[in-house]
Structures are given as C-alpha cells and as structure tokens.
Amino acid sequence: MARYELVKGSLALITLTNPPVNALSSAVRYGITEKIKRALGDPKVKAVVICGENERFCGGADIREFAAPMRGHSLVMLFDDIEAGEKPVIAAIEGVALGGGFELALACHYRIAHSKARLGLPEVTLGLLPAAGGTQRLPRLIGIPAALELITTGHHVSAQEALKLGMVDQITDENACKMAVEFALRAVAKPLSSRRISTLTMPCPPNLDALFEAVTMQVQKKARGVMAPLACIQAVRAAATLPYSKGMKRESELMASLFSSSQARALQYCFFAQRTAGKWTLPSGAQWSNIKPRDIRRAAVIGLGTMGRGIAVSLARVGISVIAVETEKKLLETGRQMVIGMLERDAKRRGVTASLYLLQFTLSLQDVKDVDIVIEAVFEDMSLKKRLFRDLSKVCRPSTLLYTNTSGLDVDALAGVTDRPHMVAGMHFFSPAHVMKLLEVICGPRSSSETIATAMSLGKRMGKVCVAVGNCPGFVGNRMVKTYTDQANFLLEEGATPEQVDGALEEFGFAMGVFRMSDLAGLDVGWRIRKESGLTGPDVDPKDPPHRRQGHRYSPIPDMLCEQGRMGQKTGCGWYVYEKPGGTEAKPDPLIQKLLEGYRVRYSIQPRKISSQELIERCLYVLANEGFRVLEDGIAVQPEDIDVIYLFGYGFPRHRGGPMFYANMVGLGRVLDRLEHYHHAHPDVPHLKPSQLLKKLVACGSPPIQKWKEHIKTMHSHL
Numbered sequence: 001m002a003r004y005e006l007v008k009g010s011l012a013l014i015t016l017t018n019p020p021v022n023a024l025s026s027a028v029r030y031g032i033t034e035k036i037k038r039a040l041g042d043p044k045v046k047a048v049v050i051c052g053e054n055e056r057f058c059g060g061a062d063i064r065e066f067a068a069p070m071r072g073h074s075l076v077m078l079f080d081d082i083e084a085g086e087k088p089v090i091a092a093i094e095g096v097a098l099g100g101g102f103e104l105a106l107a108c109h110y111r112i113a114h115s116k117a118r119l120g121l122p123e124v125t126l127g128l129l130p131a132a133g134g135t136q137r138l139p140r141l142i143g144i145p146a147a148l149e150l151i152t153t154g155h156h157v158s159a160q161e162a163l164k165l166g167m168v169d170q171i172t173d174e175n176a177c178k179m180a181v182e183f184a185l186r187a188v189a190k191p192l193s194s195r196r197i198s199t200l201t202m203p204c205p206p207n208l209d210a211l212f213e214a215v216t217m218q219v220q221k222k223a224r225g226v227m228a229p230l231a232c233i234q235a236v237r238a239a240a241t242l243p244y245s246k247g248m249k250r251e252s253e254l255m256a257s258l259f260s261s262s263q264a265r266a267l268q269y270c271f272f273a274q275r276t277a278g279k280w281t282l283p284s285g286a287q288w289s290n291i292k293p294r295d296i297r298r299a300a301v302i303g304l305g306t307m308g309r310g311i312a313v314s315l316a317r318v319g320i321s322v323i324a325v326e327t328e329k330k331l332l333e334t335g336r337q338m339v340i341g342m343l344e345r346d347a348k349r350r351g352v353t354a355s356l357y358l359l360q361f362t363l364s365l366q367d368v369k370d371v372d373i374v375i376e377a378v379f380e381d382m383s384l385k386k387r388l389f390r391d392l393s394k395v396c397r398p399s400t401l402l403y404t405n406t407s408g409l410d411v412d413a414l415a416g417v418t419d420r421p422h423m424v425a426g427m428h429f430f431s432p433a434h435v436m437k438l439l440e441v442i443c444g445p446r447s448s449s450e451t452i453a454t455a456m457s458l459g460k461r462m463g464k465v466c467v468a469v470g471n472c473p474g475f476v477g478n479r480m481v482k483t484y485t486d487q488a489n490f491l492l493e494e495g496a497t498p499e500q501v502d503g504a505l506e507e508f509g510f511a512m513g514v515f516r517m518s519d520l521a522g523l524d525v526g527w528r529i530r531k532e533s534g535l536t537g538p539d540v541d542p543k544d545p546p547h548r549r550q551g552h553r554y555s556p557i558p559d560m561l562c563e564q565g566r567m568g569q570k571t572g573c574g575w576y577v578y579e580k581p582g583g584t585e586a587k588p589d590p591l592i593q594k595l596l597e598g599y600r601v602r603y604s605i606q607p608r609k610i611s612s613q614e615l616i617e618r619c620l621y622v623l624a625n626e627g628f629r630v631l632e633d634g635i636a637v638q639p640e641d642i643d644v645i646y647l648f649g650y651g652f653p654r655h656r657g658g659p660m661f662y663a664n665m666v667g668l669g670r671v672l673d674r675l676e677h678y679h680h681a682h683p684d685v686p687h688l689k690p691s692q693l694l695k696k697l698v699a700c701g702s703p704p705i706q707k708w709k710e711h712i713k714t715m716h717s718h719l
C-alpha cells in the first residue's frame with residue numbers, strides 16, 4: 001500500500017498505492033510507517049519525497065474504516081515521526097491533499113503542489129475534525145483566521161490559493177513528483193528547525209476572543225445544532241492558547257466526542273449515499289457502467305419561465321448551445337434578458353467570460369429541428385404538454401431525445417403522444433434550476449436505457465446530483481412531500497400555529513420550516529396542482545364536506561389563504577406577514593391566528609397544546625413512511641436515493657442523514673409504534689398507516705439501512 005524506491009542514489013521516494021484516492025487505510029498507514037522508518041534509518045538516504053499513485057496525493061483517512069473503532073498505526077505518531085526526523089521530507093501534491101492527506105503534507109517539511117491540485121481539511125463535513133494535528137499545525141502555518149475558515153467550513157482551496165495562504169511552498173505546472181525530487185536534492189543542505197510546523201510560534205491576532213466569538217456565532221447561525229464546527233473552533237482555540245502537546249491532547253479529546261456521534265454517522269452516510277445514487281441500475285440490467293450516454297452539443301429549452309431560464313443557464317454554463325423557445329414576443333424578451341443577466345452574473349462570480357454566443361432565442365418551434373435534446377419547461381398543464389410533445393415529434397429529427405421538466409405529471413402519458421416513446425423521459429429540476437443541485441431523472445416504462453444514461457450524464461455535466469426514479473404522481477420528492485405538508489396543515493387545525501411547526505422543524509435542523517418554505521415558493525403552486533387533481537375548485541365532488549376529499553381527511557386551509565390572495569412572500573402575506581410584497585422577514589400574523597380559530601370553531605375542533613415531539617414525529621415519520629412505500633412500489637431502488645433527493649432538493653438537514661436514515665437512527669420499531677399510535681388517533685389519514693415494508697423490516701429485526709435493499713429486491717421495480 002506504499003511503494004519504496006531509491007532515486008538519484010540518495011532520495012527515498014514513497015508512493016501511496018491505494019486507488020482510487022490513496023485513502024489512508026490501516027494498510028496504507030502501516031505501509032508509510034514502515035517506509036518512513038526505513039528511509040530515516042538508511043544512511044544512503046538524504047531526503048524523502050512522498051507522493052500518491054495515479055496523480056492523486058491522498059484523499060484522507062479511509063472513511064469506510066470509521067464504521068469501527070480506529071485500529072492499527074496512528075497517524076498522529078507517524079506524522080510526529082516524519083516532522084521530527086533529521087532528513088527533509090517533501091510532499092509532492094498532485095490531484096488532492098484532503099483531510100488526513102493534507103495533514104500528512106503538513107507534517108512534511110516542504111509541500112510542492114501541482115497547479116491543478118486541491119487542498120483542504122473537509123473532516124467537518126463528515127462530522128469530525130482534523131485530528132491528526134491539522135487543527136494544531138494549520139493555524140501555526142497560516143494564522144488563526146484563515147485556519148478557522150478552512151477547518152470550520154471544510155472548503156477545498158486551489159493550489160494558487162494555497163500558495164497565497166502559505167499552505168504550500170511552491171506550485172508547478174510540471175509533474176509535482178519530479179519537481180519535488182529536484183527540490184529535495186537542494187533541501188538536503190538546509191536546516192530543518194524552521195520547517196517543523198508544530199514548533200512554530202503561533203501568530204496570534206490581538207482580538208482573539210472577539211474573533212472566536214464571531215466565528216462561533218457565524219457557525220451557529222449557518223449550521224444550527226451541528227456539533228463538528230463548534231468542536232473545530234474549540235480545537236483551534238486550544239492551538240491558540242496552549243502549547244502544541246496540550247493542544248494535541250485537546251484535539252484528540254474533541255475528536256473522541258465526535259467520532260461515534262450520530263451526526264458523524266449521518267454525515268458519513270450522506271457522503272456514500274451521494275455516490276451510491278449516481279450508480280443507477282434498471283431492471284433490464286442496464287446501468288451507469290454499461291450504457292454509453294449520447295454526447296450532447298445542442299439543446300432546446302421550451303418555455304422561459306423561472307424553470308426554463310434556470311435550465312438554459314445550467315446548459316450554457318457547461319458549453320452546450322441552447323435554443324430557447326417562447327410563444328410570445330414579450331415573454332421571449334423578458335426571458336432573454338433574465339437568462340443573459342444570470343449568465344453574466346454567474347460568469348463574473350467565477351471569473352470567466354459569459355458564453356452568451358451559445359444562446360439563441362426564438363418564437364418558432366421549427367428552429368429546434370436539429371437539436372440533440374429538448375427539455376420542455378412549460379406550464380404544469382397536461383393538455384398543453386401533450387400538444388407540445390406531439391408537435392415536437394413532428395418537428396424534431398428522429399434522433400432527438402425529448403425530456404419533460406414536469407414536477408409530477410405522468411411522463412409515460414407524454415411519451416405516448418410522440419413517435420418515439422422510448423426516447424422520452426423526465427428531467428425534474430428544482431427551482432432555481434441553475435442553483436439547486438438536485439435532478440430527478442424519471443424513467444418511464446418505455447424510456448430506453450440510453451435516454452436515461454444521457455439524462456444522468458448531462459445532469460452530472462451540469463454539476464447536478466442525479467437520482468434515477470420511477471414514474472408515479474409526484475415521483476419521489478413531491479409524492480413524499482405531500483404527506484409532510486398535509487400533516488403540517490392538520491397540526492394547524494388541531495391547535496398548532498405556523499410558527500410552532502416551523503420552530504420545531506428549524507430546531508430539528510431544517511433551514512426553513514414547512515410554512516416559511518411554502519411562503520417562499522408561493523402558495524399558488526400547490527393550489528394549481530390541487531385544482532388540477534380535483535381536490536379543490538369546481539371539480540370537487542359536491543357530496544364531499546370541506547375537510548374530506550376522496551374519502552380522506554383534507555385541510556382546506558391553504559386553499560382559503562389562496563382565495564384571500566395570500567400567496568406568500570411575493571404578495572406580502574401567506575402563512576406569515578412580510579414588510580412588503582417580495583419582503584423576506586416573516587412575522588406571525590394575527591389574521592392567520594384568527595382564521596385558524598374560526599376554522600376550529602366552525603368544524604368543532606377542540607384545540608390542544610401539541611408538543612414539539614409530536615410535531616416532529618407526525619411530520620417526519622409520515623415522510624419516512626411514504627419513503628418506505630416509494631421503495632415497496634419500486635419507484636426508488638434504495639433508501640440512499642430517497643435521502644439524496646431530500647438532502648439536495650428539500651433542505652433536509654445533512655447531519656440527520658435524510659428521512660430514511662433518520663428513521664433508521666430513531667429505530668424502525670419506534671417509528672412503527674408511533675405511526676400506529678397516530679394512525680389510531682387519525683384513522684382518516686391513510687399516510688399514517690404503517691407501510692408493509694416498514695412492518696417487514698421490523699419483523700426481520702430492523703436490519704441496518706445498508707441491508708434494506710435485500711428486503712426490497714423481491715419487489716417490482718418501476719425504473
């Protein structure tokens with residue numbers, strides 16, 4: 001796991017050999033420890049260069065090993081030995097030096113980085129801190145403010161930034177290992193005392209307390225309830241106030257408090273879930289590794305509303321020519337200006353030139369005849385979409401793939417009106433499409449594997465986290481979210497206020513509770529969908545009382561708000577009241593309180609005090625319960641897919657892992673008990689009825705989430 005070579009007669013070259021990222025597994029730690037010992041003990045060796053195979057220095061400790069207590073050679077002791085050694089050790093950084101990998105580089109006496117390399121201490125994103133001396137060495141090298149920023153955010157920096165900050169000594173466009181070998185030959189004659197970072201005096205700014213306080217406040221605001229960033233701050237404070245050895249002891253104590261925490265487990269699960277979700281498989285056996293996606297150069301986006309604009313920007317940003325189509329001159333012009341403005345701002349932020357030459361705007365559908373793909377983003381109206389797909393069939397060349405950005409309509413019904421149903425699928429972007437990372441790729445029953453592979457690969461190219469799902473109303477994300485918002489509405493009827501429900505969810509870790517989120521998104525979106533599906537408006541069965549629809553409990557309160565013109569932030573009021581239309585400061589509104597009281601009186605509902613525990617359980621267990629149904633219906637292949645959708649599309653707090661991981665953490669038996677309890681109390685809410693899969697898993701002894709797939713395998717996949 002580490003190769004040893006003698007080069008130029010006097011240099012030991014140690015290469016980490018653990019593809020794909022040369023993670024520091026226990027075998028690699030053993031390998032380096034042995035090879036360093038050999039190099040330091042060999043009188044022929046005058047200097048040492050450490051590099052990584054396949055142009056990647058090191059991606060850090062092996063995260064897969066964190067599931068068990070750390071065993072084997074200690075990184076701390078290894079790094080202390082490297083630093084204290086009497087021979088110069090040079091880190092040759094290509095690709096990445098992250099986490100333990102960068103800490104290894106910090107223990108070396110010099111760091112030479114390739115100009116394309118990226119460096120950082122991302123442990124905080126895994127619920128940990130850099131506990132192999134990172135919190136003690138980095139502040140001594142680059143100062144407390146810069147180190148705090150890097151350690152508490154986990155941001156990676158480019159080689160150029162690293163050079164500016166003093167994290168590396170030199171950058172090169174050549175092979176970093178070759179440069180490091182030449183550098184090492186020169187370093188042999190130089191004294192090492194000033195190169196041992198742990199012995200450097202800490203550069204302390206005068207207003208240390210104020211600095212730590214400000215960063216603590218910042219962190220608490222950004223990552224409410226998340227433990228690791230606060231522990232990182234404490235570790236850096238120890239570096240600032242204690243001698244190195246005592247600081248190291250503090251670093252290790254803090255790491256011990258994080259290592260087996262549920263937050264660390266959740267965050268590490270998220271890391272792997274994101275990668276698992278990208279590896280899609282269809283029942284036919286077609287999968288990410290055996291189907292070649294089409295190469296996409298020219299795309300058309302139909303509809304320049306909010307979604308269409310974001311999609312056009314996402315495509316152009318990665319070098320794809322875009323023909324954007326609208327039906328009216330005024331809409332086209334507004335859309336054109338918005339897209340250009342968005343692309344220009346984005347390019348400015350990234351320090352590049354906006355690729356406006358890739359854009360074409362037109363009123364004629366005929367102009368899309370030669371594109372490789374079309375992404376439809378028109379109004380959420382089935383008959384309109386069907387008309388468009390029929391027209392696209394006629395206009396586009398036979399090889400053009402057709403995608404719909406519908407957020408929940410039947411993708412197969414659209415495929416059915418075309419001359420190429422196998423070349424139709426869904427690409428469900430989330431708003432704003434150029435910002436949000438999630439892309440649900442909807443596999444219709446007739447979608448070909450190439451159509452899916454192309455959507456997944458194009459999404460990845462646009463920087464999206466893509467999840468392949470089956471075709472059902474609302475797909476995965478919106479199908480599940482309905483059960484969550486329904487519960488929130490029912491809780492209002494029973495005695496809660498929007499601010500109580502939101503408060504509990506925000507305390508749980510959501511950046512925004514369900515009602516604040518609804519105000520931001522606009523209440524009219526859901527209203528339109530409810531009208532389309534006959535839940536409200538003229539199509540309602542006159543025999544249905546207002547609080548029952550299609551045989552189940554229904555809350556008409558959101559419809560009542562919409563009827564009063566309370567559409568959320570854009571109208572200055574929704575579930576809350578705002579300083580002005582478009583305002584963002586949500587204040588509780590006495591009118592809502594009155595509306596709720598009136599509603600309860602009208603329907604003889606005795607309001608009750610509802611605990612935060614009930615608010616959380618009702619909203620989140622019902623969400624997970626629907627997730628189990630999504631799995632048993634074969635709409636998602638594995639729980640990781642659902643969690644990734646919720647992390648990237650719905651702001652589920654990452655340190656909770658996602659709804660399915662959270663249910664797993666709470667304990668499936670407990671979730672089942674509570675759902676049974678709530679369903680008993682509310683038999684007219686079918687979503688509270690425990691799903692078959694949940695019951696099956698509990699009956700099988702509640703296996704860990706990674707094993708659920710084995711119990712789902714037997715079920716029918718709709719992908």
Ligand SMILES: CC/C=C\CC(=O)SCCNC(=O)CCNC(=O)[C@H](O)C(C)(C)COP(=O)(O)OP(=O)(O)OC[C@H]1O[C@@H](n2cnc3c(N)ncnc32)[C@H](O)[C@@H]1OP(=O)(O)O
Pocket residue numbers: 020021023059060061062063064075096098099100101122123126128129130131132272275276
């Ligand atoms: C005492 C404790 C000391 C130190 C603590 C640490 O060091 S914690 C680890 C800190 N390091 C990180 O957080 C880096 C995590 N990795 C990444 O950010 C990316 O993988 C990376 C290195 C930038 C490469 O990205 P790329 O997009 O090129 O590849 P991908 O992410 O798909 O990864 C490829 C496969 O490698 C697996 N992997 C990556 N890093 C690790 C790791 N540190 N440990 C274990 N495995 C790792 C990843 O899961 C992929 O596996 P696959 O089976 O192919 O899905």
